[in-house]
Amino acid sequence: MKEIDRLKIEVSANFSVAIAEINKTDSAVARICVETAQAKAEELLNKVLALPAVNSDDKALISKLRTDIAILEREKHDLDVRAKALKSECTVLSGEFHQYKASQEGSVTKILELEREQTRSQDKLKRLEKENSRLSSVDSELKKLKKMNPAGLMNTVAKLKEKIAKNNELHKDALRKKTEEAEKYRKANKTVAEQIHLLVGKSITPKPIRSKQGYLFSVIEHQNAPTYVTNGLQFGVVGMIPSSDMGWHLQVESELGINIVVSVSELLRPFFPMSSELARVWPPELNAVIELAVTDYTRRNMPERVGFVNRVEQVILTSNEALSEQEQTALKRLKLITMLDFLDSREEATFKALLNFGMSQKEVDTLVSKVGNLYRELQKEYASYLKEKEKQKQVA
Structure with a gap:
C-alpha cells in the first residue's frame, strides 16, 4: 500500500x-x-x-x-x-x-x-x-x-x-x-x-497595358536623367551605351522581368523592338503610346525637329515597304532591337550571319545594299536638317 x-x-x-x-x-x-x-x-x-x-x-x-x-x-x-x-x-x-x-x-x-x-x-x-x-x-x-x-x-x-x-x-x-x-x-x-x-518619372500610360501572354507594360518618361542609346539588347537584358546628346528617354517596364529603355536621339525617333523573343510578348498598343509620347515631347521641346522627323519617318516607311517578307524575317532573326542598331552595325561580318538563315549570297548582298541605301538616305536628310538648323541660327 x-x-x-x-x-x-x-x-x-x-x-x-x-x-x-x-x-x-x-x-x-x-x-x-x-x-x-x-x-x-x-x-x-x-x-x-x-x-x-x-x-x-x-x-x-x-x-x-x-x-x-x-x-x-x-x-x-x-x-x-x-x-x-x-x-x-x-x-x-x-x-x-x-x-x-x-x-x-x-x-x-x-x-x-x-x-x-x-x-x-x-x-x-x-x-x-x-x-x-x-x-x-x-x-x-x-x-x-x-x-x-x-x-x-x-x-x-x-x-x-x-x-x-x-x-x-x-x-x-x-x-x-x-x-x-x-x-x-x-x-x-x-x-x-x-x-x-x-x-519613376512621368507616367505615359494611365494604367499598364497587358499583352496576350499576361505581361503588363508601363511607359514612363524620364527627364534630366541619365540617358542611353540601345545597343543590340537581347530579350530582358539591358546593355546600353551612354550618350550625351540626349535629354530624355522613355522607359518600358514589365512586372515579369522586362526592362527596356527606348531612347530618343538627335537623328531618329525610337524604333520598336524587332527581336523575335520580345516581339512575341510586345503589345501592339505600346507602339501608338510611344509614338504619341515622342511626338508630344518633340512639339513641346524641339519644334524645329518636327519637319525633319517627319521626313525621316517617310524614308524609313518607304524603305521598309521595299523589303521582302524574307528580308524582314531575317532582320528580326538577327535579334537587333532597333533599326538604328542595324544601321550602326555596317560591318560585313554582321550580315554574314544571314547566310545561316537559308539566304543565298545574292540575297544577302541585296539586303545589304537596301540597308546601305536607307542609311545614305537618312544621312542626306540629317545633313539637310543641320543646314536648316544653321540657317535658323544665323537668322536669329
Whole structure:
C-alpha cells in the first residue's frame, strides 16, 4: 500500500506540472507526450482500481486524476486552435509579401534577392521541423511504459518532462526567428518602394497595358536623367551605351522581368523592338503610346525637329515597304532591337550571319545594299536638317 500511495502522489504532482507547462507553450511534441502519458496513466489507474487493497481515498484520487486528464484534453484543443491561428497569420504574411512583390514594377532584381532570403529562411524552418520530428521519437519510448512498473513510469515521466522543456525552447527560438525574418522583409520592401519612387518619372500610360501572354507594360518618361542609346539588347537584358546628346528617354517596364529603355536621339525617333523573343510578348498598343509620347515631347521641346522627323519617318516607311517578307524575317532573326542598331552595325561580318538563315549570297548582298541605301538616305536628310538648323541660327 505504501508503494501505491507514493505512486498516487507522484502521478498527481507530475500531471499538475504538465498542465502548467502546457499553459505556457503550444509545442506539438508536448501534446504528443501528454496524450501518450495520459493513455498510460489511465491504463495503470484502471489496474490500481482493480486491486483489492484500493480504498475509497485511492478511488477518489483516481477520479481526480481523470478530471485532470479531461483538463489536458481541453488544453490540447486550445493548443490546436492557437497553432491554426499562427499558421493562418504566416499564410497572410506570405500573401502580403507576394502581392507587394507583384506591385513593384522595375524592382525585379531586389525582389529576387528577397525571395532567395525567404528560401534560406524556409530551409532553416525545415531543419527545425526535422529536429522536431526527431524529438517525436519519444513516442517509441512511451510504448516501453507497457513493460515498466510504477517506479519505472515515474522515471520515464521525469525524462519526458526534460525533453518537453527542451522542445519548448526550440519552439520559442523558431518563433523568434520567424518574427525577425518577417520584419526584415517589411523593411526591405519599404526600402525598395522608396527607391522606385525616386526613379519613376512621368507616367505615359494611365494604367499598364497587358499583352496576350499576361505581361503588363508601363511607359514612363524620364527627364534630366541619365540617358542611353540601345545597343543590340537581347530579350530582358539591358546593355546600353551612354550618350550625351540626349535629354530624355522613355522607359518600358514589365512586372515579369522586362526592362527596356527606348531612347530618343538627335537623328531618329525610337524604333520598336524587332527581336523575335520580345516581339512575341510586345503589345501592339505600346507602339501608338510611344509614338504619341515622342511626338508630344518633340512639339513641346524641339519644334524645329518636327519637319525633319517627319521626313525621316517617310524614308524609313518607304524603305521598309521595299523589303521582302524574307528580308524582314531575317532582320528580326538577327535579334537587333532597333533599326538604328542595324544601321550602326555596317560591318560585313554582321550580315554574314544571314547566310545561316537559308539566304543565298545574292540575297544577302541585296539586303545589304537596301540597308546601305536607307542609311545614305537618312544621312542626306540629317545633313539637310543641320543646314536648316544653321540657317535658323544665323537668322536669329
